[in-house]
Amino acid sequence: MSKESFDDHAEVCENGFSPSRRGFLKAAAAAGAAISLSNTLAYGAGESGYWAKDLPDEKLIDMFSTILRIRWHERTMADKMLTDPTYRGYNHFYAGQEAVATGVCAALRNSGPFDQIDLVYSTHRPTGHALAKGVDMKLMAAENDFRATGLNGGYAAEMHLSDPSVGFIGADGMIGPGPVIATGSAFAFRARGSDQVVVNFGGDGTYATPHFHSALNNAALLKLPFIYVVENNLYHQYAHYSFSVPMKDIATAAEPYGIPSVVVDGQDVMQVYSAAKVAVDRARAGEGATLIEAKTYRYYNHWGAPGAKPGELGAFGYDPLAISSFRPEREVRAWMQRDPVDICRNTLINWEVIDQAKADEIEATVKQEVLDAFAWAAEQPLCNPEDGLKNVFVDGVVEARQFG
Ligand SMILES: Cc1ncc(C[n+]2csc(CCOP(=O)(O)OP(=O)(O)O)c2C)c(N)n1
Ligand SMILES: [Mg+2]
Structure with a gap:
């Protein structure tokens, strides 16, 4: 960043510590223009979505279905929270961000033996990442409602979901530490000579944590097969x-670490996929880490469904959990x-992969799948609260281990 553009931003901050969004964006745009993009990842002759055009129709349809599966999972769960007093589930809803998880996971290896699949480290907003990575929706719906037959026996719920069988290492309620653990996995892959890749999803809120910088530093120093996807x-x-x-x-932020980075439109799954494919190819080839920033937006409020109405997408107006109305309704719309x-x-209609009738058919099938998953989950036995600590501690003595 040039000194002038940094000063621009500092000036905005001086007009009261809280710069207005408009003031910030004006200064930030100036700063952005002054930033050298020499390390920006070149993907497909500069054409966004380039690599997605090569995909077979079935894969593209699969990506569309995944976006819809996430969308209807979130909408159905939000409606349950709003209308069913017996429902225990809660969520940090991912609606609005579906193309990010879908595009990234479409570029990964999601099935096969555990020593061959790619890993995803998720956040406190994990349900979209989980579905995109291949987690079973029924099991996740049961887990989120604390059912004994759920994905993790009903003891994890939304913020601790995990399914190693598909490489979904898990949600993480802590903002920050995830990427450091993720780089540990990437280091293990490198040490073993595996071509597996690790993706860490993190919000814009992770930038200011030491873990963000520590992860990038280690990923650069050790040339790790690591991709940090910032969902801004x-x-x-x-x-x-x-x-x-x-x-x-x-x-x-990747520039000082010598890590290539790219900004993508997080609402366009083809752009996200194309950037992820380039990053995954680099990582598998031993060329090191990449940072992808996806500009995106969440339609619901931070947590749960305050401000939302049953049957309607998104939440508007005042969030009683917030100190004040924190985002303008016009911005959400x-x-x-x-x-x-x-x-x-x-895009799929323009590319003549499907027509509108086929799109409607896919959406109807997905909606039914989601309803079936929630109906199945509602019939499952609840977990025993008394057993809550059962899988937290190991019985007996754990011997210290050292690998030679
Ligand atoms: C270490 C830690 N500090 C604070 C919190 C409380 N907290 C939960 S979500 C959140 C903000 C996360 O923002 P961002 O990373 O942008 O993700 P988003 O919610 O926008 O998806 C905070 C501060 C936490 N979970 N962990
Ligand atoms: Mg955020």
Whole structure:
């Protein structure tokens, strides 16, 4: 960042510690323009979505179905929270961000033996990542409602979901430490000579943690097969990201570490897939880490469904959990105009992969699958709260181990 553009931003901050969004974005745009993009990842002759055009029709349809599966899972769960007093589940909803998880996971190896599949480390907002990585929806729905037959016996729920069988190492309620653990896995792959790849998803809120920088530093020093996907949805909890990030594009943070980075439109699954494919190919080839920043937006409030109405997508207006109304309703509606479901559907129709009738048919099938998953989960036995610590501690003595 040039001194002038840094000063621009500093000036905005001086006009009261809380720069207005508009002021911040104006200064950040100037800063962004001054940033050298020499390390920006070149993907497909500069054409966004380039690599996706090579995909077989079935794979593209599969990506559309995944976006829809996430969308209807989130909507159905939000409606359950709003209307069913017996429902225990809760979630940090991922609706609006579906194209990010879908595009990234479509570029990964998601099935096969555990020593061959790629790993995903998720966040406190994990249900989209889980479904995109291949976690069974029924088992996840049961888990989120604390059912004994759920994915993790009903003891994990949303913020501790995990399914190693598909390489979904898990959700993580702590903001920050995930990427450091993820680089540990990437180091193990490198040490073993495996071509597996590790993806860490993190929000814009992770930038200001030491773990973000430690992970990038280690990934660069050790040339790890590691991809950090920053999902910049503009807010952490109820604060705009300008409160903790001094530049417009978090992707530029990779530059001092010598790691290539790219900013993608997180609402366009083809762009996300193409960037992820380039990053995965680099990592598998032993060329090291990549940082991808996906600009995106969440349609619901930070947690749960305050401000939402049953049957309607998104949450508007005042969030009683926030100190004040933290985002303008107009902003939510503007982002909903660039909806990842619509963008993917229109692309597939333009590419003559499907027509509108086929798109409707796929959506109807997905909706039914989601309803079936929630209906199945509701019939499952509940877990025993008394057994909550059963799988937390090991019985007996654990011998110290050292690998030679
Ligand atoms: C170490 C730690 N500090 C604070 C919190 C509380 N917290 C939960 S989510 C969140 C914000 C996360 O923002 P971001 O990374 O942008 O992800 P998003 O919620 O936007 O997906 C915070 C501060 C936490 N879970 N862990
Ligand atoms: Mg965020």
